Amino acid sequence: MSKPKKNKHGESKSSKLTRRTMLKMGAAAGAVTILGPTILTSRKSTVYAQGTVAEPVLCAPTPVPQSPPHTPFVDDLPIPTPAIPQFLSPAPTEAANIGGGEAARDPHQRWAEFTPAVTYQLELKAGTHQFHRDYLPSYIWGFNGKYPGPTILNAYGVPSLVRFKNSLPTSTTSFGTNTSTIHLHNGHTASESDGFAGDFFAPPLFKDNHYANAYAGIDDFGGFPKGDPREAQFTMWYHDHMMHETANNNYLGLNGVYLLYNDKCPPWEFSSPGSIRLPAYYGVTDIPLFLGFKRFCATDTVNGRTEMFQVVGGAAPATDKFTVNGKIQPKLSVRRRKYRFRLINSGVVLNWNFSLHGPDGVQKTMTVIASDGNLLRTPADVSATSTPNTIEVHVASRMDVVIDFSQFTTGQSVYLVENTQTPQFVSTPTPPDPAPGIPIGKVVMRFDVIGDTIIPDTPPIPATLTDLPPIPAQQPGGPFEWGFRFIPGQADGNNFRVSHSSIPEDNASHVATFLPFDPGRVDHVVLRGSTEEWIIRNDTLAGNWLHPVHIHLEEGRILERTICTVPSATGCNPANRAPVAMPPWEDGTNARRDVYPVPGQHRLKVRLAFRDFHGRYLIHCHNMNHEDAFMMVRWDVVESMAELRKRREEINAERIARGLTPLYRKEHLG
């Protein structure tokens, strides 16, 4: 098959290598190995074989199994291991290194400006993970075969590059899809490294994602690190964004934590210039709580596994176990001081609603310091008397909280409680309540206060954590409105759709634009360096039907949240729109967000700036079953006014051709 003619693409040496040299060169030479034609023809199966983890034997889809019982609070909370930087071979390049086995992509933007100083390799592969002491290991897909993946610890001003090597099995009995694309949620990342849903790649390719680790506003702000320091984000996560299959791949474990530090939030607690001195030692006083929902098949001692329940071909299943950092109901020993916990909802479909309870069952105080990885201007206490008195963490959303355990005495236990989902199944009969009025099934994890602190406590949380950048201005011509709708029982089957219109509260122009996600179709084009107001609206009548909407590339500021007091599936009469109070971690004057939870009949006004990078980005519902059911839209950032006008006119023309009103009016065309 492979003739030496391939050599004109730059790998003339490879055919001269012997197998022995190849083996000596080891895994790093994989890319060269790929192209060694003589090797491939003779030893294809050996070279192609990936991993040794046996594929799972899934349990029957019906009846839906109840997960095996577990003993609460026996496993210690694991801390995801930090990723270790390593040199990459072949070295990363600006344009895709096709000859070396890299997936096709656009050249990296701002490559010379942000030459990667730290590089990592994370390998997507099958592995096993034990979710609880009482369970046998489960088959998972993870970065480096681990769940959660290694935590990447980076700093602003130090550009990084992560090589994602796809070594997923070429055939699997699990419900995963072995092509993947990885999104850093919500990095200020150039399109070609942003994990665009259509940019997936198959094994054995790799893909280099370039993270500038610069603040948004690179074009307008000089300094070091580049960009507007008020745009700093700290808690992020990376995850599979494979189009139509995101839920399955994430449920299998393709996700992990990515943290950034700067002088305001350095990875240490002692006094240093600019530091606001929050608890900061990773894994010691600054702990990610990576949250998941799972369900398991009956433990099978024959094949030595407790497999996660999956229905091949199905969406992510309904779940009955809560996991934190990959463990069911873990415990964590803490000392009497402040801790920072980074609550990360890794999905795949459910939202969390937390409160903290002492051994007496009484609700205790947590302080929210950041939402979606962005520091709040003013931190907010959440206690029995606050409004709201619980913290909602929607899919993909992050909430950083500080808990001061000095309010407890040594020997006491403290419980993190989930308030809205169906309580998890623990065992039969249900164990007694660990604290008065706290059912065991609602407890996510337990903190055991084991003594006074050894590392000195951090000072009180400052009253003001950060300045916020000014709220971006509205564009001429008025806002654009995105409709996120599920309409049960709609006879045309168009259930999960995003519509787009420039006529707010209009119905006709919305319904008519309902189209499924198509990575080749652009529904909106914006100019790099411009600001816009986007309205996110959900007209669903039935149930709550909350859509956690996520916008790539930029953080947004929520100006207003309203509800339609006279529910209407076809657009609200503006007279019936009533404002809804926003919690301090949502209000645009106090917070920046990248996940916008929109329940039925709600409407959010969001202001965004589009800076520094061009290319293809997404707005989608982050309920992963919904985004897989096509509730996602591509929008593009372009570089010049002429290009903006041209491409907006193209969208208008395409709409007119479909018999619709054009999206852009004269003012929108500049």
Added chain:
Amino acid sequence: MQRRKFFTNLASDKPERQVPAPVQGVPHVGSPGPAVFTNALLRTQDNKAVRFYDDLIRGKQVLINMMYATCEGACPIVTANLVKVYDSLKDRMGKDLFMYSITVKPEEDDPAALKNFAQMHRALRPGWTFLTGDPYDLETIRYRLFAMNHIAIDTNIYSHTSFLMIINDATNRWLHVDPQASLHTVLWNISLADPPKTREQILEENRKLQERIDKERKMFGYRMTL
């Protein structure tokens, strides 16, 4: 004639499975088999009896959608798009790729109604089968193949008509796409369930994709398609 031969084959089983006597419901290697698909006895638009797993799925690459003959919403558009998909892949259809349209309203859609619908949409083609059967069986198949694990969606018979399931039973690959997406996207998704490619094929496809990206960038200044 070809079509007749095809259906006869289906109904009477392939020769190699006739001797010894065919065993029902044996899963293909790596496939969950009837445990997921069921092996329900269905009827085609020609009123031939077929076993869902044995005759239609086992070891094959298939495209499955749900429809009903009187549907005036998505179904006609979807069917029209599937005709385009069929045309683009007609060299494979009935050979290593099969298309099944299953009714969600078996009470209304008898084989004759399905045949009528197929004829109306120019969809009566070799390798494309319209199926009806016992409502309980079809409901089970709908749940097994299309479930969103959401009660409000799944209990609604219309909810699944905008999905095209792409299944390769031989490799246990399951994907789905909205058949109302562009033809290019639908074909691209179908290709993801094709039999596993060799390393050389993947690298060659990757190289071609890069060429296309470079070409688009040159022509338009940005990436227009995928």
